[in-house]
Amino acid sequence: MPAVGGSIESISIDGRTFSVAADAETQRALGGFQNEVLANGDGSARIQKTRTPWSWEGLTLTIDDDRGDHEFLQGVADGNAFVPIACSLASGEVYQGEGIIAGGEAIQMNTQNATAEVSLSGPRKLTKQ
Secondary structure (H helix, E strand, C coil), X not given: CCCCCCCEEEEEECCEXXXXXXXXXXXXXXXXXXXXXXECXXXXXXXXXXXXXXXXXXXXXXXXXXXXXXXXXXXHHHCCCCEXXXXXXXXXXXXXXXXXXXXXXXXXXXXXXXXXXXXXXXXXXXXXX
């Protein structure tokens, strides 16, 4: 079976489903460990493992003002808990985990396109359903 790329079909954040712009290029990191090899004085080496969270960046979500989507997303970002997240891909695969809206800026809605770009991150790993 060939590799299948393409548009993300939808994403569910704390039980609310959002459409994702078809042309959004996103980056997914499953989470796990980042390894660094450190030299020892005798020429041998050791491995330093640093645990990293999962992340999904560049998600361009459709925002419906009638549903209060912008306020909902800001509420998730303002919260103090990880929420259930699931992302459906064009391949039919679904990745899930617990996470929160992450990033350094407030969630901004593009009123012309009715979209908002968000990044998500969470503990442990994203897993296939």
